[in-house]
Amino acid sequence: MNIFIDNKSGAPIYDQIYTQIKTHIINGTLREDEALPSIRNLAKDLRISVVTTKRAYDELEKEGFIYTIAAKGCFVAPKNVELLREENLKKIEEHMEKIIELAQSCNLSKQELLDMFELIKGE
Numbered sequence: 001m002n003i004f005i006d007n008k009s010g011a012p013i014y015d016q017i018y019t020q021i022k023t024h025i026i027n028g029t030l031r032e033d034e035a036l037p038s039i040r041n042l043a044k045d046l047r048i049s050v051v052t053t054k055r056a057y058d059e060l061e062k063e064g065f066i067y068t069i070a071a072k073g074c075f076v077a078p079k080n081v082e083l084l085r086e087e088n089l090k091k092i093e094e095h096m097e098k099i100i101e102l103a104q105s106c107n108l109s110k111q112e113l114l115d116m117f118e119l120i121k122g123e
Contacts, residue, residue: 004016005046014053014056017046017056022063025066025079032076033075035074035075036076039054064080065083
């Protein structure tokens, strides 16, 4: 698992770690019950604070993507189908908001937009 920290990004470092690990879990790069790097080792590898890494792991655990076993470490949680569905619905909504903005800038009617969708879906 590779994690890259972009210091030029406006996103907090813990959020960059959280997002990348979550993406690895969702796309299957990290498998169910697979061990994650220890908080200390990841912090050392990324040359960041242990507190920052712990915050990312805490967020992942809070959202059900990982679980912790005392004295053993953090592991990828079994995939929660409903959680993954919610993640995808959120992404779809974000894309739809952008589509609506673009459609409005082109003065497309709702019907024209629906026609475009049906045309693309049919292909």
